[in-house]
Amino acid sequence: MMVKVEEDVVVAAGAPERHKGGCLCGAVQFEALGLADIWFCHCRQCRYLSGHFVAAAAVMRENVKMEGPLKWTPFTATAEYAFCLACGTPLFWRQTNGRTLSIFAGSLTHTDGLAVKGHMFVGEKGDYYQITDGLPQFERHPPGDGVRDHFNAHEAHNLKRANKE
Ligand SMILES: [Zn+2]
Numbered sequence: 277m278m279v280k281v282e283e284d285v286v287v288a289a290g291a292p293e294r295h296k297g298g299c300l301c302g303a304v305q306f307e308a309l310g311l312a313d314i315w316f317c318h319c320r321q322c323r324y325l326s327g328h329f330v331a332a333a334a335v336m337r338e339n340v341k342m343e344g345p346l347k348w349t350p351f352t353a354t355a356e357y358a359f360c361l362a363c364g365t366p367l368f369w370r371q372t373n374g375r376t377l378s379i380f381a382g383s384l385t386h387t388d389g390l391a392v393k394g395h396m397f398v399g400e401k402g403d404y405y406q407i408t409d410g411l412p413q414f415e416r417h418p419p420g421d422g423v424r425d426h427f428n429a430h431e432a433h434n435l436k437r438a439n440k441e
């Protein structure tokens with residue numbers, strides 16, 4: 277059974293799992309309660325941000341505790357990401373006025389209880405790799421599944437780009 281905690285963020289019902297993580301140097305530590313499942317995003321922003329593509333899981337902001345030298349930096353008109361000021365590890369992504377936060381899966385100490393749902397924004401993926409894991413692929417955002425904030429930020433980004441061209 278699933279329960280909806282926000283428009284499109286769906287987490288397992290029952291006692292939500294607690295996940296911990298942090299950065300490479302250990303200066304930033306965090307703990308999150310009730311992470312949604314993991315998505316791969318191949319959009320242009322995520323490719324710049326990660327150097328490849330991003331794996332991330334969304335969570336309600338109030339359910340994340342974080343400490344350490346975290347720096348939030350805007351990278352579109354409506355979205356920002358956070359990294360450790362000491363070692364540079366990218367850790368979080370969020371829509372500036374959204375209610376959720378996405379945690380980069382590589383910073384989690386474990387992913388017990390989380391599934392990998394699939395690939396989104398494959399229309400913007402790099403031309404140097406193929407996706408061959410058999411998971412669902414979506415040209416843009418998948419319909420109604422934990423990524424509304426992410427999608428909105430992409431829309432704003434794409435609109436801005438379209439207006440420039
Ligand atoms: Zn660090």
Ligand SMILES: [Zn+2]
Pocket residue numbers: 317318319320321322323330397
């Ligand atoms: Zn993305």
